Amino acid sequence: MSSIDAIGGTALGGTLYGIGVGPGDISYLTLRAAALVRDVDVIAFFAKRGLQGNARGIVDPLIAPHRDELRLEYPVTNEIPPEDPSYQEQISRFYEESVEMLAALLRQGKSVGLLAEGDPFFYGSFMHMWRRLEAIFPLEVVPGVTGMSGCWTRANAPITWGNDILSVLPGTLGEEQLTRRLAETDAAVIMKVGKNLAKVRRAVEAAGLLSRALYVERGTMRGEQIMPLSECPDGNGPYFSMVLIPGQGRRL
Incomplete structure (x- = not known):
């Protein structure tokens, strides 16, 4: 065709x-x-x-x-x-x-x-x-x-550079496992945040990535919100929310 x-x-x-x-x-x-x-x-x-x-x-x-x-x-x-x-x-x-x-x-x-x-x-x-x-x-x-592509584009956040490894993680993972996987990767997208927001933020901070983590809510939709994860209000996020951690690989 x-x-x-x-x-x-x-x-x-x-x-x-x-x-x-x-x-x-x-x-x-x-x-x-x-x-x-x-x-x-x-x-x-x-x-x-x-x-x-x-x-x-x-x-x-x-x-x-x-x-x-x-x-x-x-x-x-x-x-x-x-x-x-x-x-x-x-x-x-x-x-x-x-x-x-x-x-x-x-x-x-x-x-x-x-x-x-x-x-x-x-x-x-x-x-x-x-x-x-x-x-x-x-x-x-x-x-x-994909939702993650729409979100990192709207956040003006190139997600991977050079040989960066991107991990896509569900926020439903246990906190310890989430922390470990975040610490082992160069860039990450955390999906299914919603009710897991507090746990996700703790895991991101424990992995030493809070300074470059972004929170995106309803990306590309009406009511879109984009902010540093560190400034995200306490409580649960909506179903359509995710956390982005852009890579920092080689930039020519």
């Missing part, structure tokens, strides 16, 4: 499209993503109970009235820890039910665009659908700008 065909390509029936919608600002959508959002028979998206869903909100200006949509509503998100057996049981069942709903549409010959915040293959629920469906139905993954 040529790049020109990809830009204007028509969605194929019976195909699942994992559409990366970027970090929050609709202008960061790729041409391919925007074309598919407009063209697929059904727009599918994950959402927290009572909320629109961030991925769905990003592409809202592209959705014409009366489009067919499939809302996949999480039974639980951050109410209980992910390691809790109840969480794992509920989420596993939810993914199986979601797969069945998507498969039913695909068997009807419909093209389905499953939206994914950032990039579909980076810390996203789409991967759980991909793992279960990619051997059964035609499937195309459309890459998107």
Whole structure:
């Protein structure tokens, strides 16, 4: 498929499209993503109970009235820890039910665009659908700008230089493990900060990196905030928050 065909390509029936919608600002959508959002028979998206869903909100200006949509509503998100057996049981069942709903549409010959915040293959629920469906139905993954890329760009913070090693760490790690991994790397992105903000800040300080750590909240979105981590207020951060530690490698 040529790049020109990809830009204007028509969605194929019976195909699942994992559409990366970027970090929050609709202008960061790729041409391919925007074309598919407009063209697929059904727009599918994950959402927290009572909320629109961030991925769905990003592409809202592209959705014409009366489009067919499939809302996949999480039974639980951050109410209980992910390691809790109840969480794992509920989420596993939810993914199986979601797969069945998507498969039913695909068997009807419909093209389905499953939206994914950032990039579909980076810390996203789409991967759980991909793992279960990619051997059964035609499937195309459309890459998107990751949340971390959007955040370090908005923070005007080049993240790696020369031979810097970048580590991407979940803030859900234990404090000791987080501290150790931070001390061993040149540059870092800490995701899933949210309720782990205080622990993350302690780990960053213990690793001797607080002086160059940045806190980014809702990067590229409405309500964006960027500040040194050392100046971040006490308390929990929102779901869309992360900590950046730019590298200091060789600069020519």
